[in-house]
Amino acid sequence: MQALKIGIIDLVCKSPSKSLWGKIMHANLASIMPQVIATWCEQEGHTVTMICYTGNEDLIRELPNDVDLVFISSFTQAALLAYAVSNYFRSHGVITVLGGPHARCYPDDATQYFDYVLGFTNRQIIAELLNNCTRQRPIGKKMCAGKQPAILCSIQERWKFIEATLKKAPFLKMVPILGSVGCPYTCPFCIDSTVTYRALDFQTISSDLKFLLTKYKRPWIGWHDPNFGIRFDETMQAIASAAPPKSFHFIAESSLSVLTDDHLKKLKGNGFTALLPGVESWYDLGNKSRSSHITGAEKVKQISDHINNVFHYVPYVQTNFVLGLDSDAGAEPFELTKRFIDNSPSAFPGFSLLTAFGEAAPLNLEYQKAGRVLPFPFHFLNNHLAMNVKPKNYDWVDFYDKVIDLTEYAFSPKAIYRRLMHTRGFNPKWMNVMRAISSEGWGRLKFYRQIRQNLIQDRSFRQYFEGESQQLPEFYKNIIEKDLGGWWKWLPAGALSHNAYAYLQKTS
Ligand code: SF4
Numbered sequence: 001m002q003a004l005k006i007g008i009i010d011l012v013c014k015s016p017s018k019s020l021w022g023k024i025m026h027a028n029l030a031s032i033m034p035q036v037i038a039t040w041c042e043q044e045g046h047t048v049t050m051i052c053y054t055g056n057e058d059l060i061r062e063l064p065n066d067v068d069l070v071f072i073s074s075f076t077q078a079a080l081l082a083y084a085v086s087n088y089f090r091s092h093g094v095i096t097v098l099g100g101p102h103a104r105c106y107p108d109d110a111t112q113y114f115d116y117v118l119g120f121t122n123r124q125i126i127a128e129l130l131n132n133c134t135r136q137r138p139i140g141k142k143m144c145a146g147k148q149p150a151i152l153c154s155i156q157e158r159w160k161f162i163e164a165t166l167k168k169a170p171f172l173k174m175v176p177i178l179g180s181v182g183c184p185y186t187c188p189f190c191i192d193s194t195v196t197y198r199a200l201d202f203q204t205i206s207s208d209l210k211f212l213l214t215k216y217k218r219p220w221i222g223w224h225d226p227n228f229g230i231r232f233d234e235t236m237q238a239i240a241s242a243a244p245p246k247s248f249h250f251i252a253e254s255s256l257s258v259l260t261d262d263h264l265k266k267l268k269g270n271g272f273t274a275l276l277p278g279v280e281s282w283y284d285l286g287n288k289s290r291s292s293h294i295t296g297a298e299k300v301k302q303i304s305d306h307i308n309n310v311f312h313y314v315p316y317v318q319t320n321f322v323l324g325l326d327s328d329a330g331a332e333p334f335e336l337t338k339r340f341i342d343n344s345p346s347a348f349p350g351f352s353l354l355t356a357f358g359e360a361a362p363l364n365l366e367y368q369k370a371g372r373v374l375p376f377p378f379h380f381l382n383n384h385l386a387m388n389v390k391p392k393n394y395d396w397v398d399f400y401d402k403v404i405d406l407t408e409y410a411f412s413p414k415a416i417y418r419r420l421m422h423t424r425g426f427n428p429k430w431m432n433v434m435r436a437i438s439s440e441g442w443g444r445l446k447f448y449r450q451i452r453q454n455l456i457q458d459r460s461f462r463q464y465f466e467g468e469s470q471q472l473p474e475f476y477k478n479i480i481e482k483d484l485g486g487w488w489k490w491l492p493a494g495a496l497s498h499n500a501y502a503y504l505q506k507t508s
Pocket residue numbers: 183184185186187190191192193226227255278288
């Protein structure tokens with residue numbers, strides 16, 4: 001077998017970026033799977049150069065001139081950058097491979113721009129690909145293992161890639177770890193709802209944690225589990241067997257149903273510093289929050305009490321909401337979220353606009369059947385720059401009025417001040433303020449106001465939102481061109497548009 005020179009690019013962000021937030025945080029958002037694939041490629045006897053792209057790197061200069069194969073991992077919001085990078089390398093004779101969430105959500109679109117598009121990937125798929133990799137053009141080849149791998153590389157095995165990535169993070173250095181894949185819950189909007197839950201090896205978790213203590217004094221560790229703590233006792237046991245209590249700082253995304261008093265005590269004892277539970281809506285999607293039987297104001301009270309209780313144990317909590325769900329109508333859902341912000345002033349509210357990512361979730365098929373999915377370019381599909389599902393119960397201007405009103409409320413000087421006063425610890429305090437006044441809070445507000453103005457003043461803009469025109473408004477094209485910078489010229493013809501109904505067409 002010929003040894004290949006392989007480049008692996010983990011696209012953490014979607015365009016070149018010089019932002020302060022990016023410099024501090026992007027390297028902490030690195031994905032696990034590109035590191036695993038880099039390790040597998042080396043174990044198969046190939047030479048690997050891996051780059052976690054945080055917005056500052058020169059991808060062309062940092063990869064070897066004579067690279068044979070380039071893997072790119074991308075979320076959908078970075079897909080256009082991924083397509084442009086792939087086009088550059090393909091035009092220089094390199095074979096390209098796409099993996100990551102975009103490859104799972106939009107595989108058929110991606111095969112136009114890559115030689116290989118990977119769904120669930122295990123070591124066997126990688127070995128097969130490396131042994132037979134040839135150009136696949138004009139349409140790339142899809143490869144999929146059918147399910148998540150049962151075994152991934154340990155942190156020790158992928159340490160050289162983790163270390164190189166975290167060197168880019170000046171202050172906080174967060175090591176990504178995985179304790180499980182899939183989820184036992186079936187929230188129909190979620191990409192993990194159809195992936196069978198499986199805990200990974202607890203022995204490996206324990207030895208990885210011990211290993212990290214040889215690298216950092218009290219390491220920061222981010223659990224990438226879709227729903228952390230399902231096998232709660234065994235996971236806590238794995239942590240406890242690695243080191244005495246409070247030897248680590250942990251961050252995890254958990255459903256509220258996991259966050260019982262008993263569990264919270266153990267989480268506190270084991271050094272859990274931040275939790276990100278999903279509330280999603282006051283009327284729907286509650287099958288994971290221990291409140292599926294109640295809705296509206298009653299649910300606000302119960303969830304708010306629950307979140308306030310979480311703060312007795314953990315200093316940082318972000319609560320996630322989805323705006324524009326079919327179960328929502330009128331002003332009430334937005335007003336209830338404001339009441340929640342009043343009642344739980346310490347919690348950082350994370351808002352997402354309803355988005356259907358291709359074939360990610362079963363619910364997307366329903367939106368496509370109803371003709372409600374809009375073809376916004378991938379660049380805007382990050383849960384806030386565009387909502388690609390027409391709302392069921394709102395007119396667009398009315399919807400944006402309510403989103404703007406809620407965002408103003410959540411990130412008003414008064415709310416920021418209350419959050420600051422109610423939060424314990426320096427790190428949670430500066431994190432909350434920074435997020436509120438950066439692109440996440442005030443930046444989004446400015447963008448939403450611009451969208452509302454365009455909806456009122458520009459007829460063709462409105463027609464695009466109504467699904468009456470497929471002509472992409474210049475407003476969006478200009479943003480992509482500006483964001484991609486030097487990569488714009490490599491964006492393949494046709495990449496700005498995609499078939500928003502591909503999932504329905506292939507399943508019907
Ligand atoms: S609980 Fe969370 S991870 Fe699980 S299906 Fe629901 S949204 Fe997805």
